[in-house]
Amino acid sequence: MQPKMKKCMKNSVTFTVLFAAVLFAACTTKQATGEAAVSPVDTILLNNFRPQVVNNIPQTRVERAKFPIIDMHSHDYAETAEQIEEWVRVMDAVGVQHTAVMHCAWIGRPFEEVIEAYAPYKKRFRFWCCFDYSDIDTPEGVARSLETLERYHALGAVGIGELGDKGEGDLYARPVEGVGIHIDDPRVKPLLEKCAELRMPVSIHIGEPIWMYLPMDETNDGLPNGVAWHVDTTNCMGYEGLVNTFENAVRDNPKTLFIACHYLNMNHDLPRLGAMLDKYPNMYVDIAARVAESAHTPRATREFLIKYQDRVLFGTDNGMDAEMYHNIFRVLETNDEHFYIPEYNYHWALSGFDLPDEVLKKIYHDNAERILNEYK
Numbered sequence: 001m002q003p004k005m006k007k008c009m010k011n012s013v014t015f016t017v018l019f020a021a022v023l024f025a026a027c028t029t030k031q032a033t034g035e036a037a038v039s040p041v042d043t044i045l046l047n048n049f050r051p052q053v054v055n056n057i058p059q060t061r062v063e064r065a066k067f068p069i070i071d072m073h074s075h076d077y078a079e080t081a082e083q084i085e086e087w088v089r090v091m092d093a094v095g096v097q098h099t100a101v102m103h104c105a106w107i108g109r110p111f112e113e114v115i116e117a118y119a120p121y122k123k124r125f126r127f128w129c130c131f132d133y134s135d136i137d138t139p140e141g142v143a144r145s146l147e148t149l150e151r152y153h154a155l156g157a158v159g160i161g162e163l164g165d166k167g168e169g170d171l172y173a174r175p176v177e178g179v180g181i182h183i184d185d186p187r188v189k190p191l192l193e194k195c196a197e198l199r200m201p202v203s204i205h206i207g208e209p210i211w212m213y214l215p216m217d218e219t220n221d222g223l224p225n226g227v228a229w230h231v232d233t234t235n236c237m238g239y240e241g242l243v244n245t246f247e248n249a250v251r252d253n254p255k256t257l258f259i260a261c262h263y264l265n266m267n268h269d270l271p272r273l274g275a276m277l278d279k280y281p282n283m284y285v286d287i288a289a290r291v292a293e294s295a296h297t298p299r300a301t302r303e304f305l306i307k308y309q310d311r312v313l314f315g316t317d318n319g320m321d322a323e324m325y326h327n328i329f330r331v332l333e334t335n336d337e338h339f340y341i342p343e344y345n346y347h348w349a350l351s352g353f354d355l356p357d358e359v360l361k362k363i364y365h366d367n368a369e370r371i372l373n374e375y376k
């Protein structure tokens with residue numbers, strides 16, 4: 001080994017000298033012509049960064065989930081009967097038993113029309129409705145909101161959602177937004193109590209991933225998507241305030257079941273999220289639309305998902321394409337590492353969680369089934 005190494009080193013030295021000589025010649029030529037040396041790292045924009053993985057490592061396609069799925073976070077994406085039919089075909093192919101169509105957070109038709117549109121496939125979709133804040137400031141208005149909730153429940157609504165507060169109140173609600181109405185607002189309490197009575201879980205989106213609040217500069221680890229979804233908190237509540245409103249509601253309504261969408265946007269601090277789950281048995285999280293925010297820290301996320309395997313729900317929240325499902329399955333099921341999914345809009349590489357079968361089965365299906373059936 002020794003002589004060979006010496007030879008390599010010698011070659012290496014020779015190469016270095018040669019390279020330096022060429023570089024020196026190039027530099028002197030440029031200096032002579034007045035051109036500045038330009039490096040690609042000074043000119044390639046992060047926005048144009050398109051790295052290609054060169055490692056000889058497993059690249060797995062997962063076209064069908066290992067276990068049947070209940071998707072607990074989706075929306076009224078299909079605009080026509082044909083699109084609903086096509087969505088069901090995709091669900092059959094990828095292994096989704098049924099999908100939650102959340103009426104809130106989607107600009108669309110009234111709740112009754114959503115129910116009607118999906119009626120031919122009513123066993124494949126379950127419907128989640130909004131709170132009606134139209135006249136929430138008066139006792140009569142509150143009574144009407146409660147009646148609306150009961151009517152939606154009778155029509156088939158299994159839960160409330162997706163409520164959404166990014167600082168200005170529940171802006172995902174329909175037919176009117178809940179400007180200034182946070183989840184711990186006393187005006188919402190009668191509705192939350194009614195949800196407990198009707199056994200309807202409340203799914204709520206709180207804040208945004210942490211990179212969207214940080215300075216938009218070279219220190220922001222999630223800069224590309226941070227910029228795209230930047231939250232200006234000048235005139236509205238910031239992330240900590242929003243988490244407090246959520247925690248107040250969960251604590252003060254122990255009979256109501258809350259689902260914090262997108263890991264409560266707390267992927268950056270899973271120990272804190274775990275502590276909340278430990279403290280509040282009426283709290284769950286869904287993993288919808290946070291693949292990139294979790295799969296760049298695969299070991300920490302895997303540990304979290306295993307530890308809280310009874311409190312995590314599968315969700316997509318990202319349209320109806322087969323490839324969208326495949327990407328999520330790859331992250332949850334495989335041990336693939338260092339791969340990119342450009343549409344998530346971060347510059348970092350992802351790795352799979354390689355979740356054990358019993359954990360996958362609970363997250364894909366069993367936890368949701370328990371909530372939707374036994375919770376009733």
Ligand SMILES: [Zn+2]
Nearest residue numbers: 073105162317
């Ligand atoms: Zn959503």
